[in-house]
Amino acid sequence: MNAIRARVASRALVADDRLPSIRGLAATMGVSPSTVVEAYDRLVAEGLIRPRPGSGFYVSSTALPPLALAKDQPQRDRAVDPFWVSRQSLDAEDGALKPGCGWLPAEWMPTEALRRALRGLARADDAVLSDYGATRGSLALRRILMARFADEGLEVPPEQLLLTASGTQAIDLVCRFLLRPGDTVLVDDPCYFNFRALLRAHQVKIVSVPYTASGPDVASFEAVLAAERPRLYVTNSALHNPTGATLSPQTAHRVLNAAAAHDLTIVEDDIFADFEPEPSARLAALDGLNRVIRIGSFSKTLSASVRCGFIAARPDWIEDLVDLQVATGFGGPSAVATEIIASVLSSGFYRKHVEELRRRLARTRRDVGDKLQRIGIEPWLMPRGGFYLWCELPDGRDSADVARAALADDNVVLAPGNVFSASQTAAAFMRFNVAQCRDPRLMPALQRAIGR
Numbered sequence: 001m002n003a004i005r006a007r008v009a010s011r012a013l014v015a016d017d018r019l020p021s022i023r024g025l026a027a028t029m030g031v032s033p034s035t036v037v038e039a040y041d042r043l044v045a046e047g048l049i050r051p052r053p054g055s056g057f058y059v060s061s062t063a064l065p066p067l068a069l070a071k072d073q074p075q076r077d078r079a080v081d082p083f084w085v086s087r088q089s090l091d092a093e094d095g096a097l098k099p100g101c102g103w104l105p106a107e108w109m110p111t112e113a114l115r116r117a118l119r120g121l122a123r124a125d126d127a128v129l130s131d132y133g134a135t136r137g138s139l140a141l142r143r144i145l146m147a148r149f150a151d152e153g154l155e156v157p158p159e160q161l162l163l164t165a166s167g168t169q170a171i172d173l174v175c176r177f178l179l180r181p182g183d184t185v186l187v188d189d190p191c192y193f194n195f196r197a198l199l200r201a202h203q204v205k206i207v208s209v210p211y212t213a214s215g216p217d218v219a220s221f222e223a224v225l226a227a228e229r230p231r232l233y234v235t236n237s238a239l240h241n242p243t244g245a246t247l248s249p250q251t252a253h254r255v256l257n258a259a260a261a262h263d264l265t266i267v268e269d270d271i272f273a274d275f276e277p278e279p280s281a282r283l284a285a286l287d288g289l290n291r292v293i294r295i296g297s298f299s300k301t302l303s304a305s306v307r308c309g310f311i312a313a314r315p316d317w318i319e320d321l322v323d324l325q326v327a328t329g330f331g332g333p334s335a336v337a338t339e340i341i342a343s344v345l346s347s348g349f350y351r352k353h354v355e356e357l358r359r360r361l362a363r364t365r366r367d368v369g370d371k372l373q374r375i376g377i378e379p380w381l382m383p384r385g386g387f388y389l390w391c392e393l394p395d396g397r398d399s400a401d402v403a404r405a406a407l408a409d410d411n412v413v414l415a416p417g418n419v420f421s422a423s424q425t426a427a428a429f430m431r432f433n434v435a436q437c438r439d440p441r442l443m444p445a446l447q448r449a450i451g452r
Helices: 002-009 022-029 033-046 082-090 111-121 126-130 139-151 167-178 193-201 218-228 249-261 283-287 315-329 335-345 348-374 399-410 442-450
Strands: 049-052 056-059 161-164 184-189 205-212 232-236 265-269 292-297 309-312 388-392 429-433
Touching: 002 033, 022 033, 033 049, 033 056, 082 193, 111 335, 111 348, 126 335, 139 161, 139 309, 139 335, 161 167, 161 315, 167 193, 167 232, 167 265, 167 292, 167 309, 167 315, 184 193, 184 218, 193 205, 205 218, 218 249, 249 265, 249 283, 265 283, 283 292, 335 348, 348 388, 348 442, 399 429, 399 442
Parallel strands: 184 205, 184 232, 232 265, 265 292
Antiparallel strands: 049 056, 161 309, 292 309, 388 429
């Protein structure tokens, strides 16, 4: 009975799953069939399982309590919890400073181009404004993505590309498709904190590999694959989040060789690609979408309000992912969203917008890096592009304590290091969004929070 209860509690068995046969469970546990019959009868009386005559025993549809993610692991300091950081950033009141958030200020985004696209949308066919989205998403937008992939040497036919409601939904669909509770997933250490939050929701075991200035530490990567046999590796290639590091070609080849040797599937999040001055090594391009799945979205350079993501993968996997998206969302992404995004991406304005973002961010990274260094906060490296600086605090300061103090005293939302670390070894680090660090109130607030 305890064995069945434990499997239901961990969601290895979910509502309407069939339990092992009486003889099969008896053999597995080394007990008599009559013992299993007695256990199943008692679990039926408890309401945990129910019999189906001639078919066996099944988990009751009322057996599972709601999934409470905050209780899924031991309670920890909320200042280093990914959900806490996300909520503080998304729900910050007007006037709050948000150097810990993951998006550019509204005034840096192409709002005029979005308004033009919205005015054009008013003349669109009625179906665009009223119907469900096509299961694979807008063909026009997929063709734009195909052309962009071709520029980096990745040939993606239409049947290997699926549009989704967001980049987060893209990775959620992949996890739903490939993972089961209890599977092992490998992430970078540090890694994007919502990877950890999302994987926790899928009830998998998370293991990590140290991330270096040129990608994952290859020796550690190979050792983890041999010891843990993870099902997936989830990573960024271009402008790694949070470190800003860039994957080197040598590391990319060794990662792919190790993945092939251990039957590992890689999910490559390419959301920061447009911030690179020149394209770096891409696992998907080197692999040809054999065991690498490329995901991404447009929220960092276009709009986090008009959302759409994408998945590029093997054609047979895309077919199954289409069905899964229909099952969980009934159709592809909003036709309104994809029409707006396609309109902006196809205009000459978008290229100029991204070029200006790169120039502006290059200046801002240097300026903010200098200001942080003056108060003893040291960037781990100076990235080639993007808007993140991964920094070490002075004198062994705990970034969770600094984050709590900054929020309580000055209404400043920060992103402490252990939010990004599965091994909880980044307490001395903090991620800064340089585009959100220009307010003159910030540096004095940081000085107060670190006690300087």
